[in-house]
Amino acid sequence: MSAHAEAHSNDHHGGEHPPAIYLSSRVPQTILGMLLFIGSEMMLFGAFFAALFFVRVVNEAPHWPPAGSHLPIFVAGMNTIVLVTSSFTMHWSLSSIKKNDRVGMQAGLVLTLLMGITFVVTQAREYSRIGFAPGDSAFATTFFGLTGLHGLHVIIGLLLLAAATARAFRGHFSPEHHHGLEIPGIYWHFVDVMWIIVFITVYII
Amino acid sequence: MVVADAQHHDVHQAPQHQGPSGLGWLMAPGYLRVLWTVPMMFGVGVGIMALIRWLEGWGPIWQGSIVTTLSLITIPLGFLGGIGAFDFWLRYAIGRPTEVDDHRSHGAKDWRGYFKVNTDHKVIGVQYVGTTVVFFLIGGLMAMIFRAELAQPGTQLVDTQTFNGLISVHAALMIFLFIVPVFAGLGNYVIPLMIGAPDMAFPKLNALSFWLLPMGGIMMTASFLVPGGAFATGWTSYPPLADHQPLGQVFFNMGVQWAGASSIMTALNFLVTIITMRAPGMTFWRMPLLVWANFTTSLLVVFATPFIAGAQFFVAFDRVMHTHFFDPAHGGYPIGYQHIFWFYSHPAVYIMILPGFGIISEILSVMSRKPIFGYRLMAMSLMGILVLGFSVWAHHMFVAGMAGWLRVPIMISTMLIAVPTGIKVFSWLATIWEGKIHFTTPMLFALGFLSMFLIGGLSGIYLGSVALDIHASDTYFIVAHIHYVLFGGSVFTIFAGIYYWFPKMTGRMYNERLGKLHFWLTFLAFNATFFPMHWIGLHGMPRRVADYAPEYGTWNLLISIASFALGASTLVFLYNMINSWIRGPKAGANPWNALTLEWLVSSPPPLFNFDEIPTVVGHPYEYGVKGARHAVLNGGAVHAPDEVAVH
Ligand SMILES: [Cu+2]
Numbered sequence: 001m002s003a004h005a006e007a008h009s010n011d012h013h014g015g016e017h018p019p020a021i022y023l024s025s026r027v028p029q030t031i032l033g034m035l036l037f038i039g040s041e042m043m044l045f046g047a048f049f050a051a052l053f054f055v056r057v058v059n060e061a062p063h064w065p066p067a068g069s070h071l072p073i074f075v076a077g078m079n080t081i082v083l084v085t086s087s088f089t090m091h092w093s094l095s096s097i098k099k100n101d102r103v104g105m106q107a108g109l110v111l112t113l114l115m116g117i118t119f120v121v122t123q124a125r126e127y128s129r130i131g132f133a134p135g136d137s138a139f140a141t142t143f144f145g146l147t148g149l150h151g152l153h154v155i156i157g158l159l160l161l162a163a164a165t166a167r168a169f170r171g172h173f174s175p176e177h178h179h180g181l182e183i184p185g186i187y188w189h190f191v192d193v194m195w196i197i198v199f200i201t202v203y204i205i
Numbered sequence: 206m207v208v209a210d211a212q213h214h215d216v217h218q219a220p221q222h223q224g225p226s227g228l229g230w231l232m233a234p235g236y237l238r239v240l241w242t243v244p245m246m247f248g249v250g251v252g253i254m255a256l257i258r259w260l261e262g263w264g265p266i267w268q269g270s271i272v273t274t275l276s277l278i279t280i281p282l283g284f285l286g287g288i289g290a291f292d293f294w295l296r297y298a299i300g301r302p303t304e305v306d307d308h309r310s311h312g313a314k315d316w317r318g319y320f321k322v323n324t325d326h327k328v329i330g331v332q333y334v335g336t337t338v339v340f341f342l343i344g345g346l347m348a349m350i351f352r353a354e355l356a357q358p359g360t361q362l363v364d365t366q367t368f369n370g371l372i373s374v375h376a377a378l379m380i381f382l383f384i385v386p387v388f389a390g391l392g393n394y395v396i397p398l399m400i401g402a403p404d405m406a407f408p409k410l411n412a413l414s415f416w417l418l419p420m421g422g423i424m425m426t427a428s429f430l431v432p433g434g435a436f437a438t439g440w441t442s443y444p445p446l447a448d449h450q451p452l453g454q455v456f457f458n459m460g461v462q463w464a465g466a467s468s469i470m471t472a473l474n475f476l477v478t479i480i481t482m483r484a485p486g487m488t489f490w491r492m493p494l495l496v497w498a499n500f501t502t503s504l505l506v507v508f509a510t511p512f513i514a515g516a517q518f519f520v521a522f523d524r525v526m527h528t529h530f531f532d533p534a535h536g537g538y539p540i541g542y543q544h545i546f547w548f549y550s551h552p553a554v555y556i557m558i559l560p561g562f563g564i565i566s567e568i569l570s571v572m573s574r575k576p577i578f579g580y581r582l583m584a585m586s587l588m589g590i591l592v593l594g595f596s597v598w599a600h601h602m603f604v605a606g607m608a609g610w611l612r613v614p615i616m617i618s619t620m621l622i623a624v625p626t627g628i629k630v631f632s633w634l635a636t637i638w639e640g641k642i643h644f645t646t647p648m649l650f651a652l653g654f655l656s657m658f659l660i661g662g663l664s665g666i667y668l669g670s671v672a673l674d675i676h677a678s679d680t681y682f683i684v685a686h687i688h689y690v691l692f693g694g695s696v697f698t699i700f701a702g703i704y705y706w707f708p709k710m711t712g713r714m715y716n717e718r719l720g721k722l723h724f725w726l727t728f729l730a731f732n733a734t735f736f737p738m739h740w741i742g743l744h745g746m747p748r749r750v751a752d753y754a755p756e757y758g759t760w761n762l763l764i765s766i767a768s769f770a771l772g773a774s775t776l777v778f779l780y781n782m783i784n785s786w787i788r789g790p791k792a793g794a795n796p797w798n799a800l801t802l803e804w805l806v807s808s809p810p811p812l813f814n815f816d817e818i819p820t821v822v823g824h825p826y827e828y829g830v831k832g833a834r835h836a837v838l839n840g841g842a843v844h845a846p847d848e849v850a851v852h
Contacts, residue, residue, distance in 0.1 A: 021403060022818050024483040029406045033477045040469055040507045047515025047545050051530055054541030058608075061536060135527035138536030145519075145528070163298035170300035180297075 034183050038190045041153070045194060048149050049201065052142040059138075066139050069132050073203050079122045080199050083154075086115035087192040090161075090185050100175045102168075109165045109181075112188065116158045123151050143202060150191070150198050157191045160184035234289025234322065246283030250275045273431075273452060274525050277459035281420040289322045290413045311408070312812045322416065324408035326393050327810065329415050331710060333390025334703065336415075337383045340422050342775065344378035347371045349772050351751075356765035358755045368751035370435030370453070374425055377440045377457060380557070381464040382422040384695045388560035389414075389471045391702050392499045394710060396475060398803035399493050401484025401821065401836070403813040406477040414470035421463035428456035439749060441550070444531040444542050448523050458521040465510045468556075472506035475499050484802070484836070486821035491835075493801045493825045494583055498563025501587040505552045505559070505594065513549035516542055543605055547598035555594045557691060558658075559587060561698030562629060565651050568705055569633050570826045571799045572648035573640025577826040579632040586625035593622050603671050604678045612671050619669035626662060630655070641829075645797075646720030650701035653728050657693025661686060664739065679749070682742030688735045700727070700778070707785070708792030712808045715789060719781040726774035733767035800835040801825050 025032070056064055065071060093108025127144075134144040164184045167173065173181050230237055254275055258266045285291060289310075297303050312318065312325045319332055351371045354362045363371065393411065397404055405411045428435040433451020436442065440457075447454050479500050483492070492500075519530040519542065529535035531542050570577045577583060599607060599615040633655055642648065664686040668674050677683060700723075707715045737760050742748075746757045753761065795804040802819055803810070819836040827833030 021482060022401075022485055023481050024485070024487070025481040027481065029477050029481050032480060033407060033473055036473050036476055036507055040473070040511055043508050044511035044515055047512045047548075050512075050545050050548075051515070051519060051541060054538040054544065055530070055536060058541070059536065059538040134522075135529065136535075138529045138532070138538075141522075141528040141530055141535075141537070145522070145530070159298075163300075166298065166300035172300065 028179065030179050030183055031186065034186050038187065041190070042194075045146075045149065045198075048142075048146050052146060052201065055138045055142050061139065064139065065143075066137055069137075069139060071143075071203050072126055072130065075122065075126055076199060076203050079119050079126075080195065082115050082122070083119050083192050083195050086112045086119075087189050089115065090188050094178065094181055094185050097168075097173050097178045097181060098175055105173065105181070106165075106168050109161065109168055113158065113161055113165060116154060116161065116188075120151060120154055120158070123147065146198050146202050150195055153191050153194065157184070157188045160187055234287070234292055236288065238289075239284055239287030242287035243280055243283035246279040246286065247276055250279035270452060270455065270525050274455050274459065274521060277424060277455065281417075281424075281463060284420070285413070285416055288416065290416050293409050310412070311404075322412045324404070324412050325812070326397050326405045326408065326411060327710070327814075329411055330390050330392075330394025332415050333386055333393055333418070336419055336422070337387040337390060340378045340382035340426075341387075342779075343426060344375050344383060345772055345775060347375040347378075349769060351375070352765040352768040354751060355753070356762050358753055358758050358761075360751050363751070365751045366434055366437055369437035369439075369749065370429065372749055373437050373439050373457070374428065374435050377425050377436075377460070378422065379691070380440055380553070381461060382418070382425070384557045384691060384699070385468055385553070386418050386464070387699050388499075388502070388557075389468065391564070391699070391706065392475060392495075392560060393471070395706060395803055396496055396499055397478060397482070398709075398806065398810060398814055399496055399801050400479060400482060400487055401802050401815060401819050402478060402482035403815065405474050406482060407474050410470055411474050414467045414474065417463050417467035417470070421460040421465075421467070424456050424460035424463065428453040428460075431456065441546060442517070442520060443546075444520050444523060444539055445533075447520050448531070455521060455524065458517040458524075461517045462514055465514050468506050469510050472503035472510075475503040476507065479503075484819050484821050486836075490581065490584075491821055491824055492584075493563075494566035494577065494580070494587075495560070495563035497584045497587055498559045498561075498566070501591045502556050502559045505556050505591060509549045509552040509556070509595070511549075512545050513553075516545040516549070519545075540602070540605055540607055543602050544599070544607070547601045548595075551598040551601065552594045554690065555590055557695050558698075559590065561654070561695050561702075562587070564698045564702040564705070565633065565654055566636075567799075567801065568647045568651040568701055569636050570828060571797050572643045572645060572651070573637045574643075574828045575636055575640040576824070576828060576830060577632070578635035578638075579628070580824065580826065582628055583632050586628040589625035590622060593618060593625070597622060600669055600674070603674045616669060616671050620666065623662070623666055630659060630662075645704075646715070646717060646724055647701045647705035649721060649724040649728075650697045650704065653724065654694060654697035654701065657689055657697060657731070661689030661691075661694055664689065677742060679747055680742035681738040681746045681748055684748050685735050685738035685742055688731075688738075692731060692735070697727075700724075703782075705797070706803075707782070708796045709803055709808050709810070711786045711789070712792060713785055713789035714792040714796065715785040716781050719777055723774060723777040723781065726777060727771065730767050730771035730774055734764055734771050737764055800827065802836055805836060805838070 023029075055061060089108045089111040091108075093105045093112065096102075096104025096108055132140045134140055161184050164181050167180055231241065232238065251272060254271060255266050258264070293303060308324070310322055310324050313323060313328045319328060319335070323329060323332070348371075350363065351368055354360065354368055360368075393405070393415075425436075431451070431453045434453055436447075436450065436454045436457040438447045438450060438454065438457075442454070442457055479492075479496055489497075519528075522528045523530055523532060523537075529537040531537045531539045533539055566577055566583060596618040597615055599611050600619045603612060637652075664682070668677060668683070668686060704715060704720055707713075741757050741760050744757075746753055792808050794807050796808075797804065802821075805819060806814060817838055819838050821836045823834045823836075825835050827835065
């Protein structure tokens, strides 16, 4: 602690900068914050899953999906593969910068972005061809609710990745400092894992 | 409000912003920029909506309820962008270099600093308390209006829809804009100081979370101005009723989102701050109980609040997009709303009381000059409440037609919560037992809390049992219970906390005589208002109804008169706070002779709290224990209360 005490010895209050912060945990603050935020996000998904559970299980819906509604499991399955692959390219990007491979980092980010955009576009096209609208039945409501909430999270993840990409191409990040890449990455992995759960719950079960 | 010379640690040598040149004043963050960012965001939102509706061929392109709902998102975003809450992240996102150590928006030089995006947790704490007190007054005025209506049987002042609007906005403001966030405000001010940190972990996020709050509050208050009047379905907003109400309902659905987002972000910040920024030597078992309480509360906020967000989104979707989450005619399940809503809103009662528990633990120990009784058990009972709190939500639904088998398990888990709560009450009693009690204003409010919360807790056990609950459901007995818990409980702890830390926040002492007057007026008027409600409730007077049977007339008149006295007692508080802030006598660094770290620094504290990081060497409540230390400064100065051991 003495090192911290010295850091601000010439600083009295009114000074411009705070005294050095003493950190009581080895977990980086930003990563801990992101993990807690993801916990909160999971609960938001939980509320949507609960709505599905109430409509389908508690309410004893007679047919699921109702007669005449078909879910394009094949297309959604392909989309799942795209999204899962993008998790690996994200991981590649992060491990590249740890080895000071800037090109690998940039390539990984661009690939991840492209696959994320592919996912969103595919889902939008799926929506327009699926043959039912959110207001048609409680089934349609929960379908659009869960996949829509997830789609929104993909878009948020893409925006975070876009910011990371902008910084990656402007010379930011180094083997020592890459939280700005790591944190959108954690969020992206969360979005992917969440998709697998949504896919199984909504399309398969 | 006048901040006087409080901020003597003036940042006079801070680098000034370059004076805006040309149209620069339109680009600099501030209220002028709001003038164009709000219309811009509104236009962008409506434009995107119109484009989508036109492309998809949904007509009509312009629909009032959709535009309103959308504007309740885009206009606040425009405002927040205008005042500069997003500047840092926008610069970051486009890859511009950002100064992590940019402290230009840190600290307040004068009163204007409190109306800006400010990253100093002490300024944010004051901003929070000030804003929430304003909404407390607005919510209280609404209560005055509907109590005037209820003074006599029949309807005299307001029509029934307005009456329902008044009770709904009253409840929503008191819960989402006063009790929940005022604790976030007090926590914001005190927690970093108590753990020996220079600020919160994420100061910019902290500033943003404060500014989200007034968005929700203004929205809820403004709902009176929309055609059809304010939302009128209570603060619970149950569908299908809520889907068939005038447009004001959307102002509740969306207002909750803003207040909820604010509360989640603050809770994240508290958690990361408490985990990563404790001073050396401050282990979890040496943290003050206020920090423990906010740690527990923040966990509840982070994991429960998304459920009310979801519930309100579903209701808004059902109305605006004609989905069928809760519409039984199309296969929806209306009771599902109540499950999701109460899965947040029961834990929310702990969000509204646990920080108060923390405040009371501080005050009782300091004012009794005794160590807190059963410190570890106090901390663990908080965690016990946290865990149990998630298992009892359905006790609000005993009469709702939910699954019958759920009743008894929920009743048992509800009763179980009396165990950790009982541990706390008995520990507080044991703390003041044989203490050298100082009857200061914060102590009076703390003792008032102990007795009133006990009554509220006992009627809670009563309502937790299925048979009695069915009898008392939707009567004034419920109103009495909730006000004994939230007013006699939470609000008393809030007053206690504000008086206790007033000298630290302002550097001045409040008027003790007026403080005591405020306490006794509040205490008496509170009991005269709410105690008779137990009685008329058990006799069957229904709540949330503008008119009632003539036999309840006398009681209601008395209650209304008492409620006006309760409202008037707040004026004493306001006068005392404002007057003392301007010209109260200077308070020293440690007027209460307390041990916790916030009293180690000047009042108000320096810009970054501690000139040197203190080292924690012992427990925070060793009052009257000879030679005990909580913290030492590296310079060798030793901090101990100068008093002799008690008994
Ligand atoms: Cu409850």
